[in-house]
Amino acid sequence: xxxxxxxxxxxxxxxxxxxxxxxxxxxxxxxxxxxxxxxxxxxxxxxxxxxxxxxxxxxxxxxxxxxxxxxxxxxxxxxxxxxxxxxxxxxxxxxxxxxxxxxxxxxxxxxxxxxxxxxxxxxxxxxxxxxxxxxxxxxxxxxxxxxxxxxxxxxxxxxxxxxxxxxxxxxx
Amino acid sequence: xxxxxxxxxxxxxxxxxxxxxxxxxxxxxxxxxxxxxxxxxxxxxxxxxxxxxxxxxxxxxxxxxxxxxxxxxxxxxxxxxxxxxxxxxxxxxxxxxxxxxxxxxxxxxxxxxxxxxxxxxxxxxxxxxxxxxxxxxxxxxxxxxxxxxxxxxxxxxxxxxxxxxxxxxxxxxxxxxxxxxxxxxxxxxxxxxxxxxxxxxxxxxxxxxxxxxxxxxxxxxxxxxxxxxxxxxxxxxxxxxxxxxxxxxxxxxxxxxxxxxxxxxxxxxxxxxxxxxxxxxxxxxxxxxxxxxxxxxxxxxxxxxxxxxxxxxxxxxxxxxxxxxxxxxxxxxxxxxxxxxxxxxxxxxxxxxxxxxxxxxxxxxxxxxxxxxxxxxxxxxxxxxxxxxxxxxxxxxxxxxxxxxxxxxxxxxxxxxxxxxxxxxxxxxxxxxxxxxxxxxxx
Numbered sequence: 001x002x003x004x005x006x007x008x009x010x011x012x013x014x015x016x017x018x019x020x021x022x023x024x025x026x027x028x029x030x031x032x033x034x035x036x037x038x039x040x041x042x043x044x045x046x047x048x049x050x051x052x053x054x055x056x057x058x059x060x061x062x063x064x065x066x067x068x069x070x071x072x073x074x075x076x077x078x079x080x081x082x083x084x085x086x087x088x089x090x091x092x093x094x095x096x097x098x099x100x101x102x103x104x105x106x107x108x109x110x111x112x113x114x115x116x117x118x119x120x121x122x123x124x125x126x127x128x129x130x131x132x133x134x135x136x137x138x139x140x141x142x143x144x145x146x147x148x149x150x151x152x153x154x155x156x157x158x159x160x161x162x163x164x165x166x167x168x169x170x171x172x
Numbered sequence: 173x174x175x176x177x178x179x180x181x182x183x184x185x186x187x188x189x190x191x192x193x194x195x196x197x198x199x200x201x202x203x204x205x206x207x208x209x210x211x212x213x214x215x216x217x218x219x220x221x222x223x224x225x226x227x228x229x230x231x232x233x234x235x236x237x238x239x240x241x242x243x244x245x246x247x248x249x250x251x252x253x254x255x256x257x258x259x260x261x262x263x264x265x266x267x268x269x270x271x272x273x274x275x276x277x278x279x280x281x282x283x284x285x286x287x288x289x290x291x292x293x294x295x296x297x298x299x300x301x302x303x304x305x306x307x308x309x310x311x312x313x314x315x316x317x318x319x320x321x322x323x324x325x326x327x328x329x330x331x332x333x334x335x336x337x338x339x340x341x342x343x344x345x346x347x348x349x350x351x352x353x354x355x356x357x358x359x360x361x362x363x364x365x366x367x368x369x370x371x372x373x374x375x376x377x378x379x380x381x382x383x384x385x386x387x388x389x390x391x392x393x394x395x396x397x398x399x400x401x402x403x404x405x406x407x408x409x410x411x412x413x414x415x416x417x418x419x420x421x422x423x424x425x426x427x428x429x430x431x432x433x434x435x436x437x438x439x440x441x442x443x444x445x446x447x448x449x450x451x452x453x454x455x456x457x458x459x460x461x462x463x464x465x466x467x468x469x470x471x472x473x474x475x476x477x478x479x480x481x482x483x484x485x486x487x488x489x490x491x492x493x494x495x496x497x498x499x500x501x502x503x504x505x506x507x508x509x510x511x512x513x514x515x516x517x518x519x520x521x522x523x524x525x526x527x528x529x530x531x532x533x534x535x536x537x538x539x540x541x542x543x544x545x546x547x548x549x550x551x552x553x554x555x556x557x558x559x560x561x562x563x564x565x566x567x568x569x570x571x572x573x574x575x576x577x578x579x580x581x582x583x584x585x586x587x588x589x590x591x592x593x594x595x596x597x598x599x600x601x602x603x604x605x606x607x608x609x610x611x612x613x614x615x
Contacts, residue, residue, distance in 0.1 A: 019206065026198045031188050040194070044201045051205025056212070106187060109180050128181040129188065156174035163177075 007064035018058060022051055025068050028130065029075050035129060036079035038110075046082070050075045066140055069132055073140075076125060080118045112162040120155045127152060260296075260308055260354060269427065269459070269482030270306075273299050276485045278398070278425055279308075284391040290314045291380055293387040296354075300393050302364040302400045303424040304336065307357040307374060315381075316351060323377035323384075325357050330369050334361040360479070364422065366397060398484075400424040403613040411498060411607030414438045418611055419475075421450075421493060428459050428480040430493065436474060441506040444499040444550060444600050448478060450613070452488035459483040461548070495609040501601050509593040510536055518593050521601060535567070535584035536594075542602050545574040550600030552581055557597075558590035 003024060009017035022029075029050060033043035053074050061070050113121060126132040134152070138145040273279055278299060285294035296308040305327065311320065322340055327333050339358040357374075370393040377386050402422040408415055415435035422429045428450065434442065450459035459480045467478045505521035510531060517528040517538075530537040540552070551571055556564040565586035572580040583596070 015206075019202065022202045022206075023199070026195065026202060027193060030193050030198055031191070034191060035184075035188055044194075044197050047198055048201040048205040048208075051202045052209045055206055055209035105180065106184050109184050124181065128178065129185045153174075156177045159177045160174060 003067070004064050007061070007067035010058055010067070011061050011064055013059065018055060021067060022054070022071075025071050028068065029071060032072050032075045032125070032129070033079055035125065036076065037082060042082070046075060046078055049078050053078070063139075066136070069126065069130065069136070069140055072126070072130060073122065076122050077118075080121065083114075108163070112159050115162055116155060116158060120151070120158070123148070123151055124155055124159075260356065269425070269484065270299075272482065272485040273425055278485075280394050282391045282393070284389050286387050286389045288385050288387060289383075291317075291378075291385055293376060293378075293389055295374055295389050295391050298391075298393055299426060300367075300370075301397045301425040302361075302366055303422070303427055303429060304358065304360040305372075306426060307359070309355065309357060309374075309376075311353045311378065311380070313351050313380065317353065317380050319379070319381055320353050321379040322355075323379060324375075325359075325377075326375040327359055328373040328375065329367055329371070331365075331367055333359075334363045334365050336361050360427070364400060364424075370394075370396060398425055401484075403615065405493075405611060405613070407611050408435075409495075409607075409609045409611065411495070411609065412440075412500075412605040414440050414442060414500060414605065416442065418493060418609075421613055423482065423484050423487075425482055425484040427482050428484075430478045430480065431475070432478065433475045439503060440500040440605065441503055441598075442498050442500045442605075443506075443598060444548075445478060445495055446497040446499060446548070446604070448480060448493070448495050450480065450483060451492050451494050453490045453492075456488075458486070458488060458491065491613040493609070493611045493613060496606060498605050498607075499600055499603060500605045501598065501603050505598075505601075505603075507595055507597045509595055511593040512536060513592050521598075521603065523603065525602070533587040535582070537583075538581040540571075540579045540581060540602070542574040542577060542579055544577075546579070546602060549573055549579075552599055552601070553583060553596045554599035555597045556583070556585065557595050559593055559595075560591050562590065564590060564594060 006017050006020050006024065010021045026047065029047055030043050033046040034040065037043055037046060050071065054071055057074075061067060113124065116124065123137070126137055127134070132140075134145055134148050138148045141148070279297055280300070281297040282295045283297075285292050291311060291313045294310045294312070296310055298308065299306040307327075311317070325338055325340070327336070336359040339360070341355050357376075371390065372393065373388060373390045375386070375388045377384065379385070400422050402420055404420050405418045406420075408417045415438060417433045417435075419431040419433055421431075430448065445461075448461060449457050451457050459482065461480060467476045501521055505523075508520035508526060509518040510516070510528060511518055512531045512533055512535075515528070515531040517526065520526040525541040527539050528536060529539055549571060551569055553566075553569050556566055558564060565588055567584040567586060569583045570581070585594075
């Protein structure tokens with residue numbers, strides 16, 4: 001069974017296919033969680049929560065070929081909610097695994113990313129981390145390709161101004 | 173243009189991809205998430221919709237969970253043009269007949285309210301026809317209402333309001349805005365009626381945050397009802413040897429009533445009509461079961477009126493009443509007996525789907541095997557009595573959807589010293605008879 005077929009069966013309520021679908025994308029999902037939450041324990045919890053939400057909502061997935069991005073969006077939404085919640089308890093650096101962010105340049109990039117709006121973060125993540133094509137982002141978000149492009153530009157511009165305002169630290 | 177930024181992003185991506193992952197732990201997380209979702213689906217959906225029945229006459233709740241929501245543009249426009257109504261959309265859009273009521277301006281805005289303490293009850297508007305009245309209302313409070321209970325809605329008119337069954341949603345947690353609660357009270361009159369004077373009073377006993385608040389809101393309905401259309405049929409039909417007569421079909425704006433009489437010589441008891449519907453000559457469905465079928469009367473009296481969604485505002489040239497699938501059981505299988513002291517199922521339908529899993533003086537739990545997830549979820553009990561024929565003091569009754577081929581039943585009652593065994597007359601049971609009933613509606 002190919003990926004789309006698995007997704008189609010999962011949408012129809014086939015539980016085994018759903019598990020197969022999750023297995024297929026677990027790595028991408030975990031890495032997504034790590035990009036946002038920076039710690040493996042939280043990432044695994046996020047994967048559990050994503051599985052839970054996805055199973056309850058799988059019948060709403062209209063286009064099986066977008067199953068992966070659909071799952072990743074669920075994951076990102078969860079992560080962003082977690083971060084928002086955590087902010088109330090002040091997120092400290094200790095929560096991060098050193099393996100995830102030990103590099104100064106990357107810490108800086110992460111800080112820059114965290115200043116973006118949730119939608120902008122999602123866009124950057126889909127485009128640069130999941131290599132989703134602009135055409136597909138447009139289809140999933142139901143907006144014209146041109147809009148995706150201009151949003152992307154705007155977001156990159158914000159990243160740049162963040163770096164420039166901070167005084168850039170070149171990575172080694 | 174943004175090469176530098178893109179480069180940084182790509183570096184981060186490369187870095188992320190190199191992080192070693194524990195994929196076993198990932199598999200565990202997936203299974204845990206799945207189990208949690210499954211458990212939740214299984215949870216008994218009891219009491220989600222409560223119906224009060226004024227007469228001992230039965231017929232009950234059915235709820236199919238709404239999965240998809242589609243709003244026709246005409247309906248959306250109609251709703252948008254009535255201030256305040258958009259809040260009710262979720263409650264009405266699944267019923268084609270109700271949607272048509274709005275598209276045809278048959279909803280009548282009212283806007284009368286009463287404030288008691290912190291809380292205000294507003295009658296936003298009504299839909300009135302000869303078969304009943306749907307009252308759209310809002311309870312608003314200046315403080316959070318954690319607990320909202322609707323106790324006893326009563327509708328008054330100087331003319332006698334016929335006994336009615338009343339449907340309303342049980343306020344589950346109103347997570348979004350605990351200060352506002354909106355719902356529809358659906359009064360279905362036992363007999364069609366036309367009121368001369370359109371001044372009504374809605375008496376609504378509620379419990380808000382543990383305090384009893386009794387509202388009484390007088391209101392006048394601006395316009396009288398559109399007349400209902402009755403088709404006299406009196407046609408006897410037969411399905412797998414079981415006979416019944418379709419006496420008449422009445423089309424009201426709010427609902428379609430189908431009156432059916434059963435042959436007392438039948439060897440099976442017909443419990444539910446699964447697919448009763450009105451179709452045109454091309455097989456297009458004009459009216460079908462809405463939120464599960466509901467009915468007035470008691471099948472033991474041999475006569476029942478079933479309700480379908482209304483097609484009042486749109487009528488094709490030819491219209492047929494059609495029935496293909498019914499739930500029916502042999503007469504001796506129409507009930508089961510539980511001894512709650514000995515924790516034993518003494519009698520149940522012979523196909524053995526029912527199993528007793530837990531029993532005590534205050535209730536019992538059972539499982540029922542089903543081949544597939546049922547289309548409509550019915551409660552199982554029509555009437556529960558003790559060995560002396562006294563009605564049990566029922567506390568709750570619930571049934572889960574058919575997950576994993578099993579429906580879970582949970583029935584609870586007061587231990588008022590009743591005598592065992594407890595007899596439960598079936599309201600529904602997944603045993604079917606099939607046929608092809610097609611009767612034309614002729615003027």
